[in-house]
Amino acid sequence: MGPGRTTLVPPPGAASPVRHPEAPAPGTLLGPHYDQCFGCGEGQPHGLHLQARAGEGVSITAEFTVQPAHQGAPGLAHGGVLASALDETLGSLNWLLRVIAVTGRLETDFVRPVPVGATLHLEARCMGIDGRKIYASAVGRIDRPDGPVAVRADAVFIEVKLDHFTRNGRPEEIKAAMADPDQIKVARAFEVNP
């Protein structure tokens, strides 16, 4: 049993998630965490351009409209793209916890096919925290916040420091990111202020 087989349910004794006192107010559009991000980057022509908003407590809502570039079968979204949209929405919980965490494990249920042109209304919630492990779940509904459920996911994110990116990313993109004042602002927001 490696870490990949870890349960996706918070263990007994996991802490309840706490919204950071400086988290963006409910309803705030979060904006991209990285301009070139496949999930949310505005400068990423191949991306999902997913827009996430802070919800109540430690929750996020997000929308993503399936484009022709996202097809798996004729007129239908690719499952990996839908998993990406769930991953991005879950990852956006970072903003409310003010913790940097990367996806360790993501399990997706595909419940209904999602046509091109449909807007997926996503909602993610943090379910518990155990040390560096952040447990979270998400759901995506078709065309309306109360529309039919198309996808669900359960995930474990693992807390990392900022140097996870600077140590592992390709140097040219890291250099460009560190020269971008907007990116520095995002990184600052996540610096640990004890």
Ligand SMILES: CCCCC/C=C\C/C=C\C/C=C\C/C=C\CCCC(=O)SCCNC(=O)CCNC(=O)[C@H](O)C(C)(C)COP(=O)(O)OP(=O)(O)OC[C@H]1O[C@@H](n2cnc3c(N)ncnc32)[C@H](O)[C@@H]1OP(=O)(O)O
């Ligand atoms: C200058 C540029 C700055 C740019 C960024 C700035 C700020 C960004 C901040 C926020 C962003 C906001 C929103 C983000 C939105 C969406 C992002 C989408 C998210 C992604 O798309 S992100 C990409 C995919 N993701 C990866 O690329 C991870 C690759 N991977 C690794 O980098 C390592 O694998 C790592 C770090 C995960 C762990 O490595 P490690 O050595 O640090 O930790 P270790 O192994 O000690 O585990 C510690 C405890 O976690 C448990 N654990 C470990 N791995 C597990 C697993 N897979 N499943 C379940 N549990 C697991 C262990 O069981 C142990 O648990 P226990 O403590 O109980 O024993």
